[in-house]
Amino acid sequence: MSYIKPQFHHPELKKNKVGYYKTDYEGVISTLCAGCGHDSISSAIVHACYEISLEPHRLAKLSGIGCSSKTPAYFLSNSHGFNSVHGRMPSVATGAGLANRDLIYMGISGDGDTASIGMGQFVHAVRRNINMVYIVMNNGCYGLTKGQDSATADFGSISKSGSENPYTAIDLVGLALELNAGFVGRSFSGDKSQLVPMIKAALSHPGFAFIDVISPCVTFNNNQGSTKSYSYVRDHIEATSVLDFVPFEEEIKVDYEDGTSAELELFNGSKIVLSKISSHWDPRNKILAKKYLNESKENGQILTGLFYIDTETESFHKKLNTVTTPLNKLSKNDLCPGSSKLTDINKTFM
Amino acid sequence: MSYIKPQFHHPELKKNKVGYYKTDYEGVISTLCAGCGHDSISSAIVHACYEISLEPHRLAKLSGIGCSSKTPAYFLSNSHGFNSVHGRMPSVATGAGLANRDLIYMGISGDGDTASIGMGQFVHAVRRNINMVYIVMNNGCYGLTKGQDSATADFGSISKSGSENPYTAIDLVGLALELNAGFVGRSFSGDKSQLVPMIKAALSHPGFAFIDVISPCVTFNNNQGSTKSYSYVRDHIEATSVLDFVPFEEEIKVDYEDGTSAELELFNGSKIVLSKISSHWDPRNKILAKKYLNESKENGQILTGLFYIDTETESFHKKLNTVTTPLNKLSKNDLCPGSSKLTDINKTFM
């Protein structure tokens, strides 16, 4: 359990354009591990929604199952939420979106939730261009079920159980680009200066907006690596073979310029290199985006930034040619053809 | 029901190296529609297996559900087969392959079977690099359930029910490349000169070999288009709104040179353009493969050929470091640790 939010309302906080304080965008206290990247992302979502002056009840948040999928409880208490079943949030969001085109939909998922059990639904949500922001809190493992490798875990990485991952990682950003997603970005949980604007942009994109957020898991991430701080704990776990100790950690923060790289130490001392696309980047060139992505992957870097936006995407409702009134607001008058029409219909069966 | 195979054994047919006639590679009589592309693919499989002198019982054929997934009954009667459940063939093949690494596995699927309900399993079969040939008989529709659009149907195409498809097609070749498949090709059902060698190559590839085969559906494919031969039938169907007439058709054949294009008329007179990659193509350059693929797509062409081979892929069994004896051949001696070991184990719980 971490305490990412202030315990009392600071009197000096400002109201935003729609009359809400920042605290109005918060949720209940997180029950995630202290220092979990997911909590940082929650806090970025709070920031972004506050800053774009979104009325909380106009957003619906949906998730699957996992530590990541719990987070909708930890932001936007005034928004309805749906913690659905593992891997199936995309379909639930699709249905919700069809019922009411006027709300804003935010889907929260984990790498297990999306890249394994949810792969099929993810692909088809992209294909349908569902109007939603889809955030994967990507920690390369199954946090909630105690740290198994996920399908985004790097080839050769060592899992908590000590095995080397023999599979190539699925790059959700590459996949989303291949599937013609209209908004594709990647960021890092602790990089608020990049993440908050990216969420804001995604919220205003009229179609499927995908953000892959690298989000270190305090407890199970990158188990091998430096032997520094963790050593005693790891020794202890090896000796007792009971995974029951999680140290309290500070969240990992990072701040670096566009077009530069930053090496980051994870909780256990292992390192990753983030590299940010430059501010001159033209996010309408998909071919180039794919190329850069592949190159940085080959250099062992994790490229972050907003890779691609297609401003002319045709939204799902446009595809389906639905009326502008949300379907859930149509009344019996709108919907029921009535008995006289039925008389005509009966005739066709005589 | 079509009659793609000769009704009697031609006395002059030659035995292959392992002593089998070509007819030994055939199956029962097809119950598909006369002229269905799938039957041509079956026949290409028969050809390929005969020509590489594969012993039929050393191959296991697996499929999902659909017209395409029925075809394993129509080739290789001497091979065991498994018509599993819709969209789940990849997992069944994975398990089968784990049980016996010494057989050759051929998975047959449809575009509905793979790109919709089976998407998740397809992605993960690629990721695991299962040792199998995976053929999608791609007709852009759900043949067996009467012609609904599949996820590979082209944007804007008109389905049997008369609706325009509002979704972008999923390109399974592009997807397989993105997911790092080690063997990726595309061909056309009626193009034996390209398809047979491609299947032969796939059968000898030590890992996941993916072939997308465009395979026109006589009955439901590309419903709109020329009004020539079909018109009466279509009129009839529109008037009675009962889909119960399927004309007998010849299979569509094509033969064209590497590096050239061929325009092809489908059953109803609508046209597609196939374009074949040149024989100078270096199938080890994935980046280029992706580029060409995208370009031809933009030109409205369907690029065919063997796009990519990675000769150094690490097979699933290698990843798992399994013994060379097939797991299904290990005996109790190999497997059961016996009572004395159990005594030791008991001690650890005292």
Added chain:
Amino acid sequence: MEQESLFNDMVIRFANVNGTGSASANEMFAKSLFKMGLPVTAKNIFPSNIQGLPTWYEVRISEKGYLGRREGIDIIVAVNPQSLEQDIKDVKSGGYLIYDNSKLLYDNYKREDINFIGIPMIEMSAQNYNSARHQQLFKNIIYVGAVACLINMDIDTIKEVITEQFKSKEKLIPPNFKALDLGINYVRENLNYPIKYCVKKSNKTDGKIIIDGNTATGLGAVYAGATMMAWYPITPSTSVASAFEKYCKKLRVDPETGKNKYAFIQAEDELAAIGMVIGANWNGARAFTATSGPGVSLMNEFIGLSYFAEIPVVLINVQRGGPSTGMPTRSQQADVISCAYASHGDTKHPMLIPSTPTECFEYTAKAFDLAERSQTLVFLLTDLDLGMNNHLTDELSWDDTQEYDRGKVLDEEMLERMTEKFGRYLDVDDDGIPYRTIPGTHPTKGAYFTRGTSRDEYAKYTEDGKVYAKNMDRLSKKWDTIKALVPSARIHSSDQSTKIGMLYYGTSFYPSTEATDMLTDHGIHITKIEIKAFPFSDNVKETIDKLDFVFVVDQNRDGQMRTLLINELNIDPHKLISVLNYDGTPITADKIFKEISSHKVLDLATQN
């Protein structure tokens, strides 16, 4: 053979090859009989492929209105050489085999006890039409003409049906008329007609229509105000989707903007289909899906979510032959248990069980009211026979004054007025059904986090066992409330006092009705219980309690409805005797009659 005419009571079977256009010809044939005022029913027995395999179309004409399948085929129109040998065997002694004598009949196919009538269909068709396609298509109309003449049908009525059928493609009318006349004239010129089995006009179809259950179901959803359907193609439920789409296109497009007041989504699979339906219902739209057994199996996890998170859902299961892929084009009632208790954990789901297309229409509409009222998933349980075959049924009707029951939903005003804390799972009305809110309703009130995990009355996550158990008990209470909301079983007491009952549901209605009359004719009186829904209405147990033995008609192997009855109503299993049929064909009155009339308990019970 001597012939005494048998009017308006026969079974004709057409033996065709699928994909040859016979289906539409056969349908016109049945429709013409209907227009002649004759109770008629048609069963299409088709293979799980698209072209080239045997298919049969069985038409029963019954002046008395018995519309179930009947054993014994009086006339077979054998157009398919593949099945000819068997078809000849299937004709009832004394019946007729109408075949294409363009080719010679093998001698060893001949039977002495039936009448062979040869019509040179292929020959006539080849002489009169040029293209192979036309030849094949019109051959079908030729035999329709011939049979029509042989059984003395009213030819004008047939022409009327053809005219109606092709009214949007008028140029097709003359060639069809021509083919019809070819068949008629051949008979007139070459054969004795009418044959023993023949028809005359009647008036037994007033106020009736002839329609398949799936069309009625799809239409029911349109009338119920369903705005979203998400589905995945699967036989035999696909035509529910087609019907919904068709009528939405006709009735739900805004005339001004051309925009749709509905969304129709072919999902990527059944898991996604029900997920979408749950999402839409959560968000306050009426949404539904239709599938068959394999789809229900895939939906199992989501079904549990709907139960536990209390999201309304309408799930139409058009049952086919199971298990697994089973017999995709055959009919069964074998998903009773798998639907009633679908999903892991303690779960129960209401089921509405129509017996006729008219009830398909009504119960589909009811299902939406019930789902929203009780905030749970409701099954509409039909089967291939009901869904895909045409049945004679009452005209569909709709009461314009009745409002949709959207259940306990707090709107903005109600939330605004509310002073107490909103408790999503509070049992305010003591009926087990809590109040819900729709996302976006109110800026600050009513939001909560829906979930499939245990939570308290205020929707807050909890692992407190007491709170969990209390919630589970409330769900049981809700189940009791639902009992009063579903349609009651129909009890048809016998005129004479009896200790014997017969219980049936769904498509067993047709043959059970007929069997009852047969039993009465044999002096066996029986009380009929027609189950219309699960949970069972109180009259089910009350009636069974008064009887010594009840025959339970189940179209499955394991007597699944019987299982539900003994489990839910605590009935002594020995009282309930299964009458089963599970070969994929609809159960017949003959079978029910035989099993009951020869059962040993009859002596016991009639001794009382």
Added chain:
Amino acid sequence: MEQESLFNDMVIRFANVNGTGSASANEMFAKSLFKMGLPVTAKNIFPSNIQGLPTWYEVRISEKGYLGRREGIDIIVAVNPQSLEQDIKDVKSGGYLIYDNSKLLYDNYKREDINFIGIPMIEMSAQNYNSARHQQLFKNIIYVGAVACLINMDIDTIKEVITEQFKSKEKLIPPNFKALDLGINYVRENLNYPIKYCVKKSNKTDGKIIIDGNTATGLGAVYAGATMMAWYPITPSTSVASAFEKYCKKLRVDPETGKNKYAFIQAEDELAAIGMVIGANWNGARAFTATSGPGVSLMNEFIGLSYFAEIPVVLINVQRGGPSTGMPTRSQQADVISCAYASHGDTKHPMLIPSTPTECFEYTAKAFDLAERSQTLVFLLTDLDLGMNNHLTDELSWDDTQEYDRGKVLDEEMLERMTEKFGRYLDVDDDGIPYRTIPGTHPTKGAYFTRGTSRDEYAKYTEDGKVYAKNMDRLSKKWDTIKALVPSARIHSSDQSTKIGMLYYGTSFYPSTEATDMLTDHGIHITKIEIKAFPFSDNVKETIDKLDFVFVVDQNRDGQMRTLLINELNIDPHKLISVLNYDGTPITADKIFKEISSHKVLDLATQN
């Protein structure tokens, strides 16, 4: 308060925060008691998250060997401020609350009727260890020391356990000893000890081990020769997979090549996991999966395929609290119906139901034999309580002379010798079980196309209703054959004649045994029926028939085992009285005793 010592009979509960290292300390505590020869059982009550929420560890010591949960906590070691208030309330009157007095206790938390014992754990830990992490970890060992001293445990035994635990990391031993001594010495120097509840060495654990069910299950699969496990992580089944992998790594790696004689696959989901298992079994390897309720729901479609295509499968379901995501870290027996009849259509699946870890080991091995012998899917049905908690149980044993039963598989030689046509679904032996062949066995014989659709005896696709029905009847016959292959129910007749029975299964075994003794003490005699498998062995019905009333202990809301009994055995429902517990905690002997001893039918039955 006056104190009279109560030896070797108590419940101690440790109230901790998860992720703080308490679990391993608590386990060492329990293990030490075991080593002292005391029957001991431990229940871990943990939240569905990773760090920072309350978790409890409940240790019961019972010289008599009663190892179920018991109501009434004698001692609570309260280390978690979040749950302190409730923890204090939970102590039994006259019991003890051991707390950290580094901080002051709120006055209003105090109770007069219990004993408060303060130990400055945090303070001691802070004084003796530098890093925050060490401080937190060793605090746990400090309280172990303190409690050990208070209840008079043998300190050398604890040190022995610590030494064993850390034998691979010897440098960790001294700091652990130090922490232990800190706790011990504090008590010795500051408090009266031992307290009322205390222990002394005994010899009641000879021939016993202390192990959790999942470990035993995983090990059972290794011994059974399973070569492939495909699974998807889900609480509480994950540790079956870990155990299988762990022991495979130890016992199944070829010493020469370092290669694995097993494959261990984390699938992308449960659908894939069971698909892989089906593929591997089809191909002749022993393969299995382990999951919990939501996974079983997702596997429903494939389960039907296994039934109908007759592919052996072992599916381990470690049940948790349902429905839906439910209570992932709580125990229930609520998947009985959903497993027994899983999937659409007429299906039934055998279930083996162990009650102890030893049986988990044995029944897992049996499940593979049964699955291959009967060519169908076999469930091993356990639950979180059995799977994840440590239980005192008989040593595991293995008979080296017994061969695996691979069932009716035709090998190359047999096929070569065969002159008749191979019929995959022919009932050659009249037991409903056909012969199968494994792909690749013979060049020209034995190949067939496996499918989930209807087919004839030679595996050829058919839509012939008679052939289909015959096959379904054979599957019913196979079901009867299976009855004789599963372990029989254990009947424990009462010494005195009685008309009352108690039926239970799985983890209800522990409390039911204790409850029976309690009932006997109160003069209520009862015959016990311990169900070990489904289908039920003949002695179940025979025994029930001789009784007037049978109490059926079910750890679910809907009395699911009772449903199975009345349905499968045609038992009058009124005879079977449910005793239910479904709040997610294991049922207690007290609860069973109370419900039975106060039930009105007791008078009726004892009057006889």
